[in-house]
Amino acid sequence: MIAKTIRTCFPIAAAAVSDKSEDINKLNVFPVPDGDTGTNMSLTLASVVKELASLPADADMEAIAAAITHGSLMGARGNSGVITSQILRGVAEGLIGATDPVSSADIAAALRRSVKVAFKAVRKPVEGTILTVLRDISTRADACEKARDSVEETLDAIVVEAYESVARTPDLLPVLKENGVVDSGAFGFAIFLENFVAAALGRSTVKVEDFSATFDAQSAREDALAQVKIEANDDWEGSEYRYCNEFLFKADAPFDEDECLAFLASMGDCELLVGSYPDYKIHVHSNTPNLVLEHMLQLGQIYEVFIHNMDMESAERTAKIHEDQDDAPAAPAKPLGYVAVAAGSGEAEILRSLGVDVVVSGGQTMNPSTADLLDAVNQVNADAVIILPDNGNIRMAAEAAASACEDKRVAVVPTKTVPQAFSALFAVLPDSSLEDAVAAMTEAIDEVRDGEVTTAVRDSSAADGSPIHAGDVMGIVSGSIEVVGSDVKQVTLECIDRMQQEEEGDSLTILAGADLSDEDFEDLIAAIEDAQPDLEIDSHRGEQPLYPVIFSIE
Secondary structure, three states: OHHHHHHHHHHHHHHHHHHOHHHHHHHOOOOOOOOOHHHHHHHHHHHHHHHHHOOOOOOOHHHHHHHHHHHHHHHOOHHHHHHHHHHHHHHHHHHOOOOOOOOHHHHHHHHHHHHHHHHHHOOOOOOOOHHHHHHHHHHHHHHHHHOOOOHHHHHHHHHHHHHHHHHHHHHHOHHHHHHOOOOHHHHHHHHHHHHHHHHHOOOOOOEEEEEOEEEEHHHHHHHHHOOOOOOOOOOOOOOOOOEEEEEEEEEOOOOOHHHHHHHHHHHEEEEEEEEEOOEEEEEEEEOOHHHHHHHHHOOEEEEEEEEEEHHHHHHHHHHHHHHHHOOOOOOOOEEEEEEEEEOOHHHHHHHHHOOOOEEEEOOOOOOOOHHHHHHHHHHOOEEEEEEEOOOHHHHHHHHHHHHHOOOOEEEEOOOOOHHHHHHHHHOOOOOOOHHHHHHHHHHHHHOOEEEEEEEOOOOEEOOOOOEEOOOOEEEEEOOEEEEEEOOHHHHHHHHHHHHHHHOOOOEEEEEEOOOOOHHHHHHHHHHHHHHOOOOEEEEEEOOOOOOOEEEEEO
């Protein structure tokens, strides 16, 4: 009976979360915009539905629990999905020994087991999240058990408690109150619980008498949503970590899980390692996802790797909210618009300030596709659009996007760096035609000489044939490796000196990468001023990855 109920009700509840996934996504502000919570929870639940469907018709509760545990672990996406997988695992394990028909004591025991499993998975539980709601409904189930409430009364009570707990999340977590939302994961969990219980009880509403007030689940849900006034947060600073890194891991041999978690914590935050030997799900926010993967490869095999740029996801969330809240009629199309590619948030901010309509995230190691660029072009409300690829590897994709666009005229100005794009944008006169703008921008980038400083990832050789070893700092001038050293400042100074000796310029635009501290950047600028007193310097935080310094001379 329990097994049949779960197999019948789980798909219904999962579908309800899927239907509400966009509403849940818009609430997502904590701990960082880690993917879309509604989407991630929906994908996690869908994996369980698929696993349950593959079981034989007479599968018992132990088989059901194994399917829920495996399906949720394999399908877990994002922080919310991983935690949801552990909540489901705990409940399923707690129901293996339940009576048939199930009792209120069985429900309370299953939720206690879920609290234990879920809280163990999270090294630093935060109040005002899905874990708080789980603990609150477990406490309520314990009270129902002591009061000898019926199963129906217990299920009703925990649904209402779930929504009441969701409504309290802004009081427990300041970032929620600041943004005018309830916790997204908590809200998604309450939706799942409400619909599972309604299906199990054979009705569409969940009603409880004399529990904090006389109201049903709909009233509780509305009370929770009364806390919500979703606003676009344009000054969201995000997390100090940019990438959400998650993947499945199959260990070659038993390993020290605590030691592994400590390593993940050293790489970033929101670290999770769930599962049991040999199959695990790993999640961490980090600026160096490559180091996380390299470390785990020493212990076993990794697969189904997902790396999300949370800065981009935050911007997309804000853009969606602006779109939803903008009731004004659409503005007439302007004559000319711009799409540009940038790897760093600082680069993107400068490009927007210079008139770029849509900035596509990408760069040397993460080239956007033709589809990405075409989608960006279609977002621009203009009769004609110019694409600035800002990287030689992206030029062909940009030209393919320009050719594929049928609704507006599109041209590509073949910028190879973001500083070239700055100069190109400055060169355009107001009210220029597409042809005149392309001509002016192309002429402007021909006057720009660019340089980049980065670290070698493998042995190679410089333009003069001298050896380069992995870990060396390289100075790249106009695409050619001209300087090799061990210090970012010294290599940058040598590159600028060589460029000035070759052809003296008047101005230097220089961008600091994500890995270069403010202190080191200020020290570098001071050194350039001393070495090149006649050079006018325009310095900014570009926040680009992998390249601590990017610059151009005109």
